[in-house]
Amino acid sequence: MNRRNFLASVGGFIAYETMRRNSLEAQTVPAFKFDPFTVGVASGDPAPDGVVLWTRLTSDTPVGVNEIPQVAIPVSWEVATDESMRHIVQHGSAVATPELGHSVHVEVAGLKPSSDYFYRFHCGGSTSRVGKTRTAPAFDAHPDHVRFGFASCQHYEDGYYTVHREMANADLDAVIFLGDYIYEHHVTYPPTRKHDVDLVVTLEQYRHHYAQYKRDPDLQACHAAHPWIVTLDDHExxxxxxxxxxxxxxxxxxxxxxxxxxxxxxxxxxxxxxxxxxxxxxxxxxxxxxxxxxxxxxxxxxxxxxxxxxxxxxxxxxxxxxxxxxxxxxxxxxxxxxxxxxxxxxxxxxxxxxxxxxxxxxxxxxxxxxxxxxxxxxxxxxxxxxxxxxxxxxxxxxxxxxxxxxxxxxxxxxxxxxxxxxxxxxxxxxxxxxxxxxxxxxxxxxxxxxxxxxxxxxxxxxxxxxxxxxxxxxxxxxxxxxxxxxxxxxxxxxxxxxxxxxxxxxxxxxxx
Ligand SMILES: [Fe+2]
Missing domain, CATH: 3.60.21.70 (Alkaline phosphatase D (PhoD))
Structure with missing residues (x-):
């Protein structure tokens, strides 16, 4: 490891420790003047008793501009058995920290196996869309079938996410995503639609890049429709x-x-x-x-x-x-x-x-x-x-x-x-x-x-x-x-x- 990389890893450690401290001191924020939930919601890694719920607070602004206050922000969450969110079975509050891009990862437990649930988040006077998820069967259960979709490789500049729209509409227990969720580089031919950032290198640029991808309505619908089990490949x-x-x-x-x-x-x-x-x-x-x-x-x-x-x-x-x-x-x-x-x-x-x-x-x-x-x-x-x-x-x-x-x-x-x-x-x-x-x-x-x-x-x-x-x-x-x-x-x-x-x-x- 050379000197520069050593200093970078020390810097990373300090930021990581700061994040851990800040998470204990979340501040309430005034109502946002914009929707902080434009990158949608997601769920993942189903277990028989629960699932991970995800969202991230962002402002839809050019790279380098972020209107989310740079403080730890509480985000409340609800899980219900119905899409209209009337029968809430669990709720709680998580902390979105600036050190982790104001992302939220809630690990819900205590749910029933092989069951559909709906979820949403609230923050600063705004409410996210409702997502649907499904828990896994009990470990000793013998389900009649397990249905899943799998996919990979979604260069934004190469085309529309029509395939995600179709997967969103399928009856699936889970979506497995095998990598190349983003591409860090632009294409060398006229793009179907353009990345905001041509070459993604810094943390700020990667965050912005994910937000641009995730504002695609079909990708967002597929996340909101099924739990995902993800891994990455090279272009992340x-x-x-x-x-x-x-x-x-x-x-x-x-x-x-x-x-x-x-x-x-x-x-x-x-x-x-x-x-x-x-x-x-x-x-x-x-x-x-x-x-x-x-x-x-x-x-x-x-x-x-x-x-x-x-x-x-x-x-x-x-x-x-x-x-x-x-x-x-x-x-x-x-x-x-x-x-x-x-x-x-x-x-x-x-x-x-x-x-x-x-x-x-x-x-x-x-x-x-x-x-x-x-x-x-x-x-x-x-x-x-x-x-x-x-x-x-x-x-x-x-x-x-x-x-x-x-x-x-x-x-x-x-x-x-x-x-x-x-x-x-x-x-x-x-x-x-x-x-x-x-x-x-x-x-x-x-x-x-x-x-x-x-x-x-x-x-x-x-x-x-x-x-x-x-x-x-x-x-x-x-x-x-x-x-x-x-x-x-x-x-x-x-x-x-x-x-x-x-x-x-x-x-x-x-x-x-
Ligand atoms: Fe690829």
């Missing part, structure tokens, strides 16, 4: 960052300061438990969320602890560094936790919420085999450790849900991808994107070439959308919903394909 900080450094292809000064600012802003803007935020140490994002005896969501963090991409990052032929046994995506502590968590899982389904493609992807270029070094393919030793564990310990029905690629890829994961007789140990559904990559196309010839070179990949598709998954005791059915139009408002989604994994059997199949 910067392209292809890895652990405590940037990608070797994108060196950057003062990265640790930017990383700390970005991770803090992420926590401030997501419905995460308060224990997620470790101050200057970063975030504890890897965790499990259990839905009765039906499903465990094992949520990974393959950014904060990974070793740098080998061979200089990007798409390259292999090199010695790529084969190194010490290469890791999760870090060794998280790898151990992963094995223990999956070993102890009692559920029929083990859904692994993961950022980047697990399946091997040989990319032939001019007769040479190349690999995308930022994906699990850049870390074959780490992938082998993970898939060997699944092959030998055999947790029930593991299925990876993945983001990042801005294209749908459905694959079987083999213990040895190069051996046609090698057993399938899990399946992977890589969902497309909400908006990143703009409208996409109906068919990419390169996809055919890649599927031929990688026979464990069963399906690809290049339009924007999300996956809607239903788990039962017998099967996991996953429907791909896509649209041809997100560069203009009002696009329609249609069911594009459907895939089944049968419980107790390996392999994913497309339904005719």
């Amino acid at each position: 900080v910067t392209n292809n960052w890895a652990g405590m450094s940037t990608s070797p292809a994108h060196p950057e000064e003062n990265f640790l300061q930017r990383r700390a600012a970005a991770l803090q802003a992420y926590y401030e803007n997501m419905p995460l438990r308060r224990s997620t935020y470790l101050g200057p140490k970063g975030l504890r994002l890897y965790r499990k969320v259990q839905y009765g005896q039906m499903a465990q969501f094992t949520v990974l963090d393959t950014r904060q602890f990974r070793t740098p991409q080998p061979c200089g990052d990007r798409v390259k032929p292999t090199c010695e560094e790529r084969e190194r046994p010490e290469g890791t995506m999760m870090g060794f502590e998280q790898e151990k936790w992963f094995n223990e968590t999956l070993s102890a899982s009692p559920t029929t389904w083990n859904i692994i919420a993961n950022q980047v493609m697990v399946a091997q992807l040989d990319i032939p270029q001019n007769g040479v085999e190349t690999h995308a070094m930022d994906m699990w393919d850049g870390y074959p030793a780490a992938r082998k450790r993970m898939l060997d564990f699944l092959a030998t310990r055999k947790p029930n029905n593991p299925v990876y849900i993945t983001g990042d690629a801005h294209q749908t890829w459905v694959s079987d994961l083999k213990r040895n991808f190069d051996d046609p007789k090698s057993p399938i140990v899990a399946s992977e559904i890589l969902g497309t994107s909400i908006s990143s990559g703009r409208n996409g196309v109906d068919h990419r010839p390169v996809s055919d070439m890649l599927m031929k070179a990688n026979p464990h990949i069963l399906y690809s598709h290049s339009r924007r959308g999300f996956f809607l998954c239903e788990l039962t005791a017998k099967a996991m059915e996953s429907q791909l919903w896509t649209t041809n139009e997100i560069e203009a408002p009002g696009g329609h989604l249609a069911k594009t394909a459907s895939f089944v994994v049968e419980a107790g059997k390996t392999g994913i199949h497309q339904e005719s």
Whole structure:
């Protein structure tokens, strides 16, 4: 750690301690002259007895201007069994501090399992919109089904959040979001709609950026409709960052300061438990969320602890560094936790919420085999450790849900991808994107070439959308919903394909 980074981390610690003190001394504020709730409400990480409720006080002003008083502000909250908020079952007060961007993270407990609840916040004479959430089933319960949507990658400048509008209207137990919630950079072509800040680096800029994204009505509706289980990928900080450094292809000064600012802003803007935020140490994002005896969501963090991409990052032929046994995506502590968590899982389904493609992807270029070094393919030793564990310990029905690629890829994961007789140990559904990559196309010839070179990949598709998954005791059915139009408002989604994994059997199949 150099001197500047050391001083930044000391500064972060002082701010963190100040925040803890201020939270004890919240002041009441006069009525706001504006709506402080324009970034909406959210809920997350459901448990059988409760859920996290989130909001953040903001003023809709240019970056650098903030009309929220820079003091600790009490925000009251209510939970009801009806949308009109007449039958209040719990209420309380939380403190929004300037040190944490006036965010509010309430961990409600004492609710009933598998139940719908409604919630809202009050502050300074204003009242937020009403959000709906749903608790998880009791740990020993056997629900008939668990339904969830999953999605990732929503560059604001690439298009509208039509896909979120559709997910908001679906009957879901939860939404799983797999990263690239924001993009820190602007696009190099004419944008569909423009970021306020071209390059996001400081805490103030990240906060403003989240507020701009969250003022989108469709994104806000999807947060208000379902609890979300979130994890981050690279663009919440910067392209292809890895652990405590940037990608070797994108060196950057003062990265640790930017990383700390970005991770803090992420926590401030997501419905995460308060224990997620470790101050200057970063975030504890890897965790499990259990839905009765039906499903465990094992949520990974393959950014904060990974070793740098080998061979200089990007798409390259292999090199010695790529084969190194010490290469890791999760870090060794998280790898151990992963094995223990999956070993102890009692559920029929083990859904692994993961950022980047697990399946091997040989990319032939001019007769040479190349690999995308930022994906699990850049870390074959780490992938082998993970898939060997699944092959030998055999947790029930593991299925990876993945983001990042801005294209749908459905694959079987083999213990040895190069051996046609090698057993399938899990399946992977890589969902497309909400908006990143703009409208996409109906068919990419390169996809055919890649599927031929990688026979464990069963399906690809290049339009924007999300996956809607239903788990039962017998099967996991996953429907791909896509649209041809997100560069203009009002696009329609249609069911594009459907895939089944049968419980107790390996392999994913497309339904005719
Ligand atoms: Fe992305």
